Amino acid sequence: MDHEYVVRAVRGEEWPQVRELRLAALRDPAAPVAFLETYERAAAEPDAFWRERAASASRGESVRQFVAEGPGGVWVGSVTVLVEEAGADDVFGGAVEVRQAHLVGVYVRPEHRGVGATDALFEAAVAWAWSLAGLERVRLFVHEGNPRAQAFYRRFGFAPSGVVVPVPGDPFAREYEWVLTRG
Template sequence: MPGSWAEQLPRVRRLGAQDWQLLKNVRLEMLADTPMAYVESLAAARRQTDSQWQERAAAMTGEGSITLVADSGEDGSRFCGLMRVVVKDPQDRARPLQAMLISVYVSPEHRGLGLADELLSSACKAGADELAAQYLELGVHEDNSRAQAFYRRHGFETTGASRPYPQDTAKRELVMERHLP
């Protein structure tokens, strides 16, 4: 008999530069699944060479950036979730250090099962502990009430700020923020 769901959750870990092929696969999946959620197009991502994917993975593991992935399968041969935390404007010392949550994704078969909660909790902890960020900011589409509720459940609040949504400037992207302990 299988163990509890917690024992079956994919393993959350840091992206490594050597994970470039898995990163490529999940990024293409992300863009195909939810094209309006990301600034990059699926066609542009498909045009990248293996060398470009290797450089991208290396950059996503560099200073001021933490990329968390959830790998599924016994051998970790597939990423089924990803969240990235990057320092926002590290030169601006006039205000507390902020980080941004970007590239949020959980594959359809893992949605609603707790993986997004685990990834976000890990992202908040890493932002505070490893990047020394005091606040974590994100942008969410004004019509995505499900995502807004998810982030509110994790302590994020709308700031009152918004900006044009990159893929449809007739829509707005709401800015949400959470204080990191």
């Protein structure tokens, strides 16, 4: 049975919750194939880092973070949308060829997986992305060793683009770009 979730953009003053959810994500057993950041690195960041991260994501200029709230307002998951402009470099150092949204930091607490939280987050993130003028596609990268995420992305309408990149710090592992286009 699906649960009801309230999905909304984070607010700048919610940096402690942003920090807590990110650290929970980085402690998850799937973290090594889901995130490029380590728990140790994130936990060592000062409060000022988290304040700026939440403030930037709340403004929604080139980044917007969405959270799913479950019963009692508990944050059960998050996704961040980065707006990448044509001519810029992406997170892997490649050139961005079109104006696009890049979904990153996808995380849902284990007890809320498979019951609608991820769908609700993606619906909000993709709707916001499509509301941006001139946006041509939404993309994300998924680790070759993360079949559960790949199955969700396929069900949601994303498809592999054919772009394959090495995982930073692990030249033997690969990530695949998946894209969603209008229509």
